[in-house]
Amino acid sequence: MASGLRKARNAREWSQERLVREIEGYARRRLTDVATTASLRVYVSEWENGKRSISDRYAVILRQILGVTDDELRGAPAVVSPVATDGYDALLSRIDSARSVSGSMVQTFMDQTELLRTMDRQMGAASLVDQMAGHLARLEEALTFAVLPDARRPVATALAGAASLAAWQALDSGAVERAWRHYELAKRAAQEADAPMYLAHAMGEQAYVLRDAGRPEMAVDLVRDAQKVGGQRLSPRLRAWLYAAEAELCAGADRPDDCNRALERAAQCMPGGEDARDPDMLSIFLNEGHMVRWRGNALALLGDEAAVSDLYTALDVMDPTFVRARSGLRCDLAQAHLARGEYAQAEEHLRQARLLAGRTGSVRHRRRVDLLTGRL
The missing domain is CATH 1.10.260 (434 Repressor (Amino-terminal Domain))
Known part of the structure; x- marks a missing residue:
């Protein structure tokens, strides 16, 4: 305790x-x-x-x-209550309940995930921990007692998306072991659902756990494996997202040439237009504005002075509801100004980033703010 x-x-x-x-x-x-x-x-x-x-x-x-x-x-381990050996009635009741999970119910699960994603984007993950835990528990229950593949696949798809979101929230809250376990759950669910896009996305995000844990080379390997796993079944926007993630991870691993190649591939894959949502993968937000921010982020990590222009462009066009992402962008700008020796500007962006991180309860961004503050 x-x-x-x-x-x-x-x-x-x-x-x-x-x-x-x-x-x-x-x-x-x-x-x-x-x-x-x-x-x-x-x-x-x-x-x-x-x-x-x-x-x-x-x-x-x-x-x-x-x-x-x-x-x-x-500080207590979760206790799982096994089904009693003579509890066939209870078991059959759960199986029958799982059979009744219709397409509309699966859509309701996915709608709830989307609501939690929207709230997370604006309010942060800390205040949603109970709702997210309950949501995952209901999905896992539905999948555990669904019997036939036709009933299991749609529930597994919904679970893969929800578990990936829960993992990212846990990472933001500083609960790295919970994040890792949720990503593993998302990957297993995606494999059962035969949903390579969900699998590739979970692997791509999981690479950030490795990066934050101090294993940048392993993170690069994992995001590249995610691209291979998805193969030709990835949507163009998700493929661009994975290349952009690879670029950021390569920058963190101090591999500028690989970073620039990945950025070029991301730009080549990006669909045109202002739409950011991927209709086949609702967790993906990526358009040209987001890509400019990602390029600026990667250049800032490499200490490239050219990052400042891209990052200010991204700040001007960023959706104001992306509160947590705005904190990360302010950190990027601080890092870019530090590379240019512009300490006053860096300090102001760190002040803004700290306020936003406090607003969303982001432990991850607070750590980055503290790290960059130490360089002033």
Whole structure:
């Protein structure tokens, strides 16, 4: 119990006093009563030292604030209740329920994933941890007890998309092991659904876990494997997305020639027009404006002074609802200005990035802000 709360708090670089203020702020926004400040200070200390159990009421608040699951918060492994050996009635009931999952129900699952994606884009992942966990649990339940392939494939496709989103949210919240496990779930679901686009996308995003963990070369290998797995069944926009991801990962691995080749391939694959959504892969947002930002990001990582022009162009055209992405773009601009020795401009972009990262609860972006701040 103690290690879970303390680990989540430390990931955000919060003191116990800051956590108390966050609890009080949450209570004010939600018109919820909590203990006095003095009592909350005692509670936090006792929760972390294992002297007091976290009540369900406070666990709800802490999960929303910290963006962790209940198991991560309490530091307890998930408990799976097996079906009793004589529980055939219960088993058949679940199988019958899974059989009743119609096409409209699968579409409802996918619509819910899309809603969570939209909320994540604007609000960040931390406040959605309970909704995302429940959504995944319902999809896994439906797939576990679906019997025949025709019933399993559409549910598996929906699960692949939801698990990839949950993984990206976990990565943003600093829960890297949860992110990795969700990507593995997404890949298994995509393989069962015979959905190479979903599989390639999950692999491409999973490469960022490796990059952030300090394995840039392995990350490059994984995103290239994703391109091979998709083969000719990838949509042009997803293929461009994978090449752009390869370019960014190559830049992080200090491979400028490979980065530039990947950027050229991405540009060649990009469909024309202003549309950003891929109708076959709704998690993909990519048009020329996004591509300019990605090119600027890669050049900034390489220390190329030319990155500034692309990044300001991307800032001008970025959709204002992409709050978390705007934080990343501000980090890119700070990095680009640092490469030019323009410290005042870099400091201003880092200030903006920190505010946006705080707004969305992005641990990942906060870490990057802190890293770049150390170079001022």
